[in-house]
Amino acid sequence: MHITQTRYRITGMDCASCAAKIDTAVRRIDGVEDVSVSVTGQSMSVLHQGTVLSDAILRQVAKLGYGIIPAEDARPTKFGRPVAHDHHDHADEGSSGLSWWRSGRAMLTLASAAALVAAYVLGKLVPAAEYWAFLAALLVGLVPIARRAFMAGISGTPFSIETLMTIAAGGAVLIGAAEEAATVVLLFLVGELLEGVAAGRARASIQGLADLVPKIALIERNERLEELPAENLAVADVIVVRPGDRIPADGEIVEGSSEINEAPVTGESTPKRKGPKDTVFAGTISTDGVLKVRVTAAAEDNTIARVVRLVEEAQESKAPTERFIDRFSRYYTPGVLVVGALVAVLPPLLVGAGWNEWIYKGLAILLIGCPCALVISTPAAVAAGLATGARRGLLMKGGAVLENFGKITAVAFDKTGTLTEGRPVVTDIVAFDRKEREVLSMAAALEQGSSHPLAIAILERAKAAGAPVPPAFNAKASSGKGVEGSVGGLSVFLGSSEAAEERASLTADQTAAVETLREQGKTVSVLVAGGGAAGLIAMRDEPRADAKAGLAALKRDGIRAVMLTGDNRKTAAAIANELGIEVRADLLPQDKQRIVGELQREGFMVAKVGDGINDAPALAAADIGVAMGGGTDVALETADAAILHGRVADVSRMIELSRAVMANIRQNIAVALGLKAAFFVTTVIGITGLWPAILADTGATVLVTANAMRLLRWKGRSGDIGPQARRTLT
Numbered sequence: 001m002h003i004t005q006t007r008y009r010i011t012g013m014d015c016a017s018c019a020a021k022i023d024t025a026v027r028r029i030d031g032v033e034d035v036s037v038s039v040t041g042q043s044m045s046v047l048h049q050g051t052v053l054s055d056a057i058l059r060q061v062a063k064l065g066y067g068i069i070p071a072e073d074a075r076p077t078k079f080g081r082p083v084a085h086d087h088h089d090h091a092d093e094g095s096s097g098l099s100w101w102r103s104g105r106a107m108l109t110l111a112s113a114a115a116l117v118a119a120y121v122l123g124k125l126v127p128a129a130e131y132w133a134f135l136a137a138l139l140v141g142l143v144p145i146a147r148r149a150f151m152a153g154i155s156g157t158p159f160s161i162e163t164l165m166t167i168a169a170g171g172a173v174l175i176g177a178a179e180e181a182a183t184v185v186l187l188f189l190v191g192e193l194l195e196g197v198a199a200g201r202a203r204a205s206i207q208g209l210a211d212l213v214p215k216i217a218l219i220e221r222n223e224r225l226e227e228l229p230a231e232n233l234a235v236a237d238v239i240v241v242r243p244g245d246r247i248p249a250d251g252e253i254v255e256g257s258s259e260i261n262e263a264p265v266t267g268e269s270t271p272k273r274k275g276p277k278d279t280v281f282a283g284t285i286s287t288d289g290v291l292k293v294r295v296t297a298a299a300e301d302n303t304i305a306r307v308v309r310l311v312e313e314a315q316e317s318k319a320p321t322e323r324f325i326d327r328f329s330r331y332y333t334p335g336v337l338v339v340g341a342l343v344a345v346l347p348p349l350l351v352g353a354g355w356n357e358w359i360y361k362g363l364a365i366l367l368i369g370c371p372c373a374l375v376i377s378t379p380a381a382v383a384a385g386l387a388t389g390a391r392r393g394l395l396m397k398g399g400a401v402l403e404n405f406g407k408i409t410a411v412a413f414d415k416t417g418t419l420t421e422g423r424p425v426v427t428d429i430v431a432f433d434r435k436e437r438e439v440l441s442m443a444a445a446l447e448q449g450s451s452h453p454l455a456i457a458i459l460e461r462a463k464a465a466g467a468p469v470p471p472a473f474n475a476k477a478s479s480g481k482g483v484e485g486s487v488g489g490l491s492v493f494l495g496s497s498e499a500a501e502e503r504a505s506l507t508a509d510q511t512a513a514v515e516t517l518r519e520q521g522k523t524v525s526v527l528v529a530g531g532g533a534a535g536l537i538a539m540r541d542e543p544r545a546d547a548k549a550g551l552a553a554l555k556r557d558g559i560r561a562v563m564l565t566g567d568n569r570k571t572a573a574a575i576a577n578e579l580g581i582e583v584r585a586d587l588l589p590q591d592k593q594r595i596v597g598e599l600q601r602e603g604f605m606v607a608k609v610g611d612g613i614n615d616a617p618a619l620a621a622a623d624i625g626v627a628m629g630g631g632t633d634v635a636l637e638t639a640d641a642a643i644l645h646g647r648v649a650d651v652s653r654m655i656e657l658s659r660a661v662m663a664n665i666r667q668n669i670a671v672a673l674g675l676k677a678a679f680f681v682t683t684v685i686g687i688t689g690l691w692p693a694i695l696a697d698t699g700a701t702v703l704v705t706a707n708a709m710r711l712l713r714w715k716g717r718s719g720d721i722g723p724q725a726r727r728t729l730t
Helices: 015-026 054-063 104-125 129-154 161-174 178-211 303-315 319-353 355-368 372-390 399-405 413-419 435-445 452-465 508-519 549-555 570-579 587-603 616-621 648-686 688-715
Strands: 003-013 034-040 043-049 066-069 215-221 223-227 238-240 251-257 256-261 272-274 290-297 393-395 411-413 420-431 472-478 482-487 490-495 523-529 532-543 560-564 582-584 604-610 624-628 641-643
Touching: 003 054, 015 034, 015 043, 015 054, 015 372, 043 393, 054 066, 054 290, 054 355, 054 372, 104 129, 104 178, 129 161, 129 178, 129 319, 161 178, 161 319, 161 355, 178 482, 178 688, 319 399, 355 648, 355 688, 372 393, 372 399, 372 648, 372 688, 393 399, 393 508, 393 648, 399 624, 399 648, 411 413, 411 587, 413 420, 413 560, 413 570, 420 435, 420 508, 435 452, 435 482, 435 490, 435 523, 435 532, 452 532, 472 490, 508 523, 508 532, 508 570, 523 604, 532 570, 549 560, 549 570, 549 648, 560 587, 570 582, 587 604, 604 616
Parallel strands: 411 560, 411 604, 560 582, 604 624, 624 641
Antiparallel strands: 003 043, 003 066, 034 043, 215 223, 215 238, 238 290, 251 290, 256 272, 393 641, 420 532, 472 482, 482 490, 490 523, 523 532
């Protein structure tokens, strides 16, 4: 049977109970295999057999009062904001594009408030009509709520918050409390409106990231500049970016140089000078130069679009705590109905208490027991955590990964490209009988035109030092030995010390200098000019600027760190000693996988950090696999999480973010259950009634949501790890 996955945009969801109703309803359609709903992403993924028509899914969701369209009909640059949608009771600011006070929910709330005020005035003027006036005011707000309760019930969710609200309001009318029932319904609608506004804030964080990409690009065609929608840019188009403009696409600079402000995307506080062949990301800003950039990714595949898409998918993946709360709420809501019924009937039956008094208390219990605050406690915090992580280049594939990151007790790092920059740089120039600048110039002359990493390192050092690069004649590579040619009339060779000694003898001091540099894990090339040794050039793949501080942050938190590398022991040991990390060297991919398993058997929960390709076996074996990369090259598909901007300290920050999210969830659950317990007691002993009950539920929901939203401002402890590392962190 052919299985298909279809994505939809859904408008109007603002809490997990909304998602649960949609999930249950869609699962009842024959042929639907699985459903994932994201409240924050306003999206749904449905895994279904090919026989299931999209229209059947659209109708099932629309019956519940939500707007729904296939995801491909939505505008790709607007996360969670489709181009068109159906208007229903649940239409809100985040989904419709309207200001919250112009949404359908706000209109209903205002109508209910106006009806309640009118009923109050009429009751004062015509006391005999007071009851009927308040009953009419009640129906203004209650009828839409009751309709939603009915549709949810026939779609598989009989015990919804709307059901509790309808029963409580109806019961209040039966015992003559129409005025109070109308007020409670208004307070419920106000609470829903506040929930919608708060949920919109969570969506706005990622929407803001998507909106960093400008809508218009300047493209160079036939030696003329034309304006073109950025979403229509194709790979290989050449765009022009003026000073102060945001870059509209991922690309490679082909002409010009500029300071690039990457803070909006990466959080880097210091602009980077970039020029030809350097990579730039969509949404970053060219501050002081005109650039011509060749587009390397279409709009739907640029860095920001991929981050937004990853976060959206992650929000549909529930954390273990969230799954537990969902299961708990399935029994919790029916339990509330049972408890409310028992409170209403047992005292009158057993001790002859007044029926009206205890029915009133039972109805208040139903309102106190509304599960919204409890159900939203986890997904709100997880969504905020995923969003704030994404804005800082910390990408996690789902709530389970976010939750488990805080439990990590050991981190295994790859070396090349993870703890180090992944490319060699010139670290030492030692001149024997010439000046250092002359040694560098002659070496660079021989390496012109070469694409070998060591050659590139020498040429970059010459450029940075302003050393002249004279022409080299008859330059040729000597396989496995080095490169030779004629520079300034001299016969010049650059290569290994063994090959150099075939052309010129090295003194004991010169040989000792070579060995000293090699002991530091460096590759040493000897320059021979005019038949004599002229100097040494040492190169090494150097540690990332924040590697030492990042490892220190892990150690401070009691987390073991180990380097696993295929490099030779001498090179690996030199880097490890400099960084203060234990090392295992000369490893094959299967060896790395084996060591991860050994750490797990010792009781550690292990995160493996690597490039996501060469380390695939170890990444798969670890409890959490983390891809370390930059921009569009990051291996998002091969790991559970990704550090988008290549900062070692971000591993510690991911762990810290996870712990902050879990602490937030615990606070939310305590607030939700604590307020319910307190008001349950005060209601039973007669201190509080229906009004405080609904205020308690609404208040708890707003408090829980506001507490979760604090995570959007999370910055971590970057100030604790030193000024050098702080410059590389948000």
